[in-house]
Amino acid sequence: MFGVYRFILAVNVVIYHVLDVASIGPYAVYSFFVLSGFLMTMIMNESYGYSLDGFKRYALNRFLRLYPVYWCLLLLGICIILLIGNDVSGVFHTKMMLPNDIASAIANVTMIYPAFEPVTYPVRISPATWALSIEILFYVLIGLGISRTRMITSIWLFASICWVGGNMFQTGLFSTGYGNVLQAALPFSLGAWVYHYRKWVTSVVHKIGVPMIVCLYIGNIAIVVLCQVLITDKAWFVSLIGSWVNLGLSTLMTVLLFDQGARFFSRTVDRVLGDLSYPIYLFHWSGAALASWLITDDMSKGALVFTLGLFITVVISVLVNKYVNENIERIRAHIRQG
Incomplete structure (x- = not known):
């Protein structure tokens, strides 16, 4: 039900990074966070439960979902850096380099970057993994029960709003924030809250209408992107407003697709594209760096690098899904069944 949506969000991140199209990357990441808050709360409440055994099965399933595919792509990313050179890779992305100490090596293997703002961690072979750290x-907090009930989730959401509001007051920036752990609590808690109140949110979706919500979601992104070109002096303000609009519309899109996603796409298309979203997100910097090394003299970006890089990334993603993820999914299905 969310496969095509996740695929589009992943491609938006690639467009943001390789074509330098403003704002759509952060918007996509926060849409991912809202979706994760919703889905993780749902599976804990409806599939695993909050017993010790349930948490163990949940944790193992999350581990298998994230790490086998990541480790394969990490090895490929290392090979690409070795091929093009550490310094050259660093030109394409300042943090896309090989670790030079044990601490950064462990951080890259685990995707757990010991920083309040993981996006600032100085060495990331796969640069986009800062979001996975968050x-x-x-995932752990939700598994431990931070979104177990309506009341607990509402308290979490309220605390997140207060934190973001306090940060806005302190900094003077009307912003949802981006890249740090506490700011990210807002989209996760919002997604979890929407799970508990999805009947009410569904009624809101019906009142607004599916076509209108989809148009508003796309239109918000389009307006923000156009403002970067047409009114550059005010673009920052439009982007900040758009980030809040995106957060609200992401909650509606999540419920809309949960309830009605099967109407729009076949199950096969949804599954295939959804399975591609994770490896595309993880590998796109490596794929684009290889493309730039092959066709440019200065490790620049641009339309050709984007096209070839996305092609390389999709091919690698298909292969990793076929030879790694499909086998892992059988194990995960067994774990879900208990």
């Missing part, structure tokens, strides 16, 4: 933290 995901993993909230």
Whole structure:
């Protein structure tokens, strides 16, 4: 039900990074966070439960979902850096380099970056994994019960709003924040809250209408992107407003697709594209760096690098899904069944 949506979000991140199209990457990441808060809360409440055995099965399933595919792509990323050179890779992305100490090596293997703002961690073979570091933290917290009931989740959401509001007051920036752990609590808690109140949110979706919500979601992104070109002096303000609009519309999109996603796409298409989203997100910097090394003289970006890089990334993603993820999925299905 969410496969096509996740695929589009992953491609938006690639567009943001390789074509330098403003704002759509952070918007996509926060949409991912809302979706994760919703889905993790749902599976804990409806599939695993909050017993010790349930938490163990949940944790093992999350581990198998994240790490085998990541480790394969990490090895390929290392090979690409060795091929093009550490310094050259660092030109393409300042943090895409091989670790030079044990601590950074462990951080890269585990995707757990010991920083309040993982996006600032100085050495990341797969640069986009900073967001996975945040995901993993909230996976654990949700598994431990931070979104177990309506009341607990509402308290979590309220605390998140207060934190973001206090940060806005302190900094003077009307922003949801981006890249740090506490700011990310807002989209996760919002997604979890929407799970508990999805009947009410569904009624809101019906009142607004599916076509209108989809148009508003796309239109918000389009307006923000156009403002970067047409009114550059005000673009920052439009982007900040758009980030809040995106957060609200992401909650509606999540419930909309949960309830009605099967109407729009076949199960096969949804599954295939959804399975591609994770490896595309993880590998796109490596694929684009290889493309730039092959066709440019200065490790620049641009349309050709984007096209070839995305092609390389999709091919690698298909292969990893076929030879790694499909086998892992059988194990995960067995774990879900208890």
